[in-house]
Amino acid sequence: MTKNNIESKVVLMQGNEAVARGAIDAGVNFFAGYPITPSTEIAEICSVELPKRGGKFIQMEDEIASISAIIGASLAGAKTMTATSGPGFSLMQEGIGFAKMTETPCVVVNVMRGGPSTGLPTKPSQADIMQTRWGNHGDAPAIVLYPDSVLESYELAIRAVNLSEKYRTCVVLLLDEVLGHMREAVTLPDLAKVKIINRIKPTIPPEWYKHYEDNPKYIHPLASYGEGYRFHVTGLAHDAYGFPTNRADETAVMMERLDKKIKHHLNDLVQIESFYMDDARTAIFAAGISARAAKTAVLMARKSGKKVGLLRPLTIWPFPDDAIRKYMKNVRNIFVPELNQGQLLNEVKRAMGGVWNYESRRSRKIIPIQKNDGQLITPADIINKMKEVK
């Protein structure tokens, strides 16, 4: 690669911009949204870039309309995305459930801000972690990705689109307010080498096509409206053709598929970063912006000879239970810094409690470090807490 070539790929970019670029590079050609701080730049960039590439952008009348429009467009064959923040994310929940239930690919970006309600529009928060898991009513697993840098925002935006196409579901990309607006120099990967996944299309004749045909991998081809496969889509419980059903056996098959198509592919879905974990005696479990502070804290602690490591989920749902159990086996204390009142903490406890009752073992603790006043957790906050807990 020539020097020139390399230089042309290093760019100064905001997290929100990275998300928009990543999504478009992954093939998103339809965006519907409604402005809200701190996610608005994503819509603005899509409004500029999509028409240049023959894609479509539309600003809808609200977030409910936005999620509806992207699901409609996805059924017509588009790769779709919308972006929002807390209040808008709440409004989208019914639609997200519809996308999961109907197995329609789409990506929802939630650039988190302080809540509840209008909260702190321009301050960071990590309090939507549970909403991304349990926000829609009814049982349905979630795929949620969570970057901690601008470059990773670009990469995970691509991955979010890929996973939504592959698993026929709504994938949520969580972003921190600070990251959305932070500028970093990033070296974008060579797009030719980036793997782009497109939904599987049916190859059988339309008369034989079953929109929800079961198969051992729980993932099935998706036709598009307007291409000869005239299928039915409903949010009601449905059979293999997509027709409504009240039958317990057909409903059970459907519910099992929604669940299993995630649980059977954990290896593909779960991504974690382990940072100095190999010999760690003390661990930090953190995601997103708090993981950045944690990384600095790890390096500071290592400098003074302490065996501290960080485990960071890039996929927060499905939750990396197995990875936590594996990496934390020989760890004494686990610190969980987060900008909420314990949403990750409780999951870590659950994951650890599942194998052996971690905390009942003498002198092993899972320790919260929490803020929810719009301020970030600093490396010093983490170091100080570690000194406190012996």
Place this chain on the structure above:
Amino acid sequence: MQKIPQKIIHTRYLRHRKKFPHVWCPGCSNGIVLGAIMRAIDELKWKRSNTAMVSGIGCSSRMPVYVDFNTLHSLHGRAIAYATGIKMFKPEMNVMVVTGDGDATAIGGNHFIHAARRNIDLTVILINNYIYGMTGGQYSPTTPTGDIATTTPYGNIDPVFDICELAMGAGATFVARTTAYHALEAQSFIKQALEHKGFSLVEIISACPVIYGKLNKKGDAIAMMNAMKKNAVSLKAWEKLPEDKLKGKIKRGILRNEIRPEYTDEYAKLVQKVQGGK
């Protein structure tokens, strides 16, 4: 208007697989509207594969599952927003929405007015039965003042929406109203609305004898149909009626038919401009 035997229409457009009998009560008007839609489409010779029917939630919104188009039974109130996504991405498709008075003008009112404002090429067929049928008879924005619903046990004090006026105020470019009794007129209005380039609305006043009719002592389905026959007057007749005779009457006819730039066309032009064309 050609007459095509009902049977042929049925085999052409109804789904052969599995989905009958339908969910509607005896005497319900929804089936009449479905018939009118299928005949209108047959007249237009539209390809089923290039046609989408999108609905929200309600008795009326149960329609798509029966027809052999690209069908989407979406969420309560959201049909027009889902349809907007389909039409925007594939403007070459014919996209219609079947919805109810509650679906389109209560929970979905926002989408209804904004789609009309954009003048996006959707055809909305709104079955107005003056009630929330599916949930058992609560009042809707069109339940007449004074009427009984399960949630207006002492009589409805809400003023009502005139849905066609609402659509016209919001910018719809084709607006028509008729009743389920006037089934052939419904077919003709639907056909014209489907052909119309831009946002079109056909409001079809319908009978829900089982719930609205019963609660308000309107008699059986036949009595309700006769009432429609009597009370729905054509535009011409309406204009001749003196003010004091208008009470309780329904204005039938094409209330607006005009051309205004259509949204997906405008977007296509924008794309061309951005890409450097003229």
